[in-house]
Amino acid sequence: MITVDSLGSLCPQPIIDISGEIAKNPLESEFELISDDPATWPDLQAWARMTGRRVSQLEATKFLIRIS
Numbered sequence: 027m028i029t030v031d032s033l034g035s036l037c038p039q040p041i042i043d044i045s046g047e048i049a050k051n052p053l054e055s056e057f058e059l060i061s062d063d064p065a066t067w068p069d070l071q072a073w074a075r076m077t078g079r080r081v082s083q084l085e086a087t088k089f090l091i092r093i094s
Contacts, residue, residue: 027056028047028054028057029057029058030043030044030047030057030058032044032059032061032063033060033062036063036065037063037065037066037069038069039063040059040061040063040069040070041066041073043059044057044070044091048093056090056092056093057091057093058088058089058090058091059090059091060087060088060089061087062087067083067089070089070091079091079092079094080094
């Protein structure tokens, strides 16, 4: 699992960060995103619907992204 730290970044930077990391690591199936921006969870849900990814919120600032 690859962890992407976007603490302190505001929308849309956490989505840009995780998208870039997925593009750099196409064989990885799980990514953890750490973000304290309150818009991250709704943004991730919309992004997941558009990209076919699965996301879950692990904690208030931790999110798991799974690549199917």
